[in-house]
Amino acid sequence: MSNTYLTTEELSGKIKYDARTIRTRLKDSVLLEGIHYIRPFGGRKILYIWERIEKDMASPVHLDSLIAGLQ
DSSP states (O other): OOOOOOOHHHHOOOOOOOOHHHIIBBBBBTTTTTTTTGGGGSSSEEEOOOOHHHHHHSSHHHHHHHHHHHO
């Protein structure tokens, strides 16, 4: 399976969120390293994996996860 890797700015254009919001609010809370993004060669650059993000965006939210997030 081939993955599409996006920079923060490219992802911002696809999901219609400001790049700053992705960096400060979504990264490491909703978008997780190793699942939704990688750091190639252990560097600082972040590349988001579009197919995984798109799949999770379309998934229904379960009540249990919402309740757990409030605690």
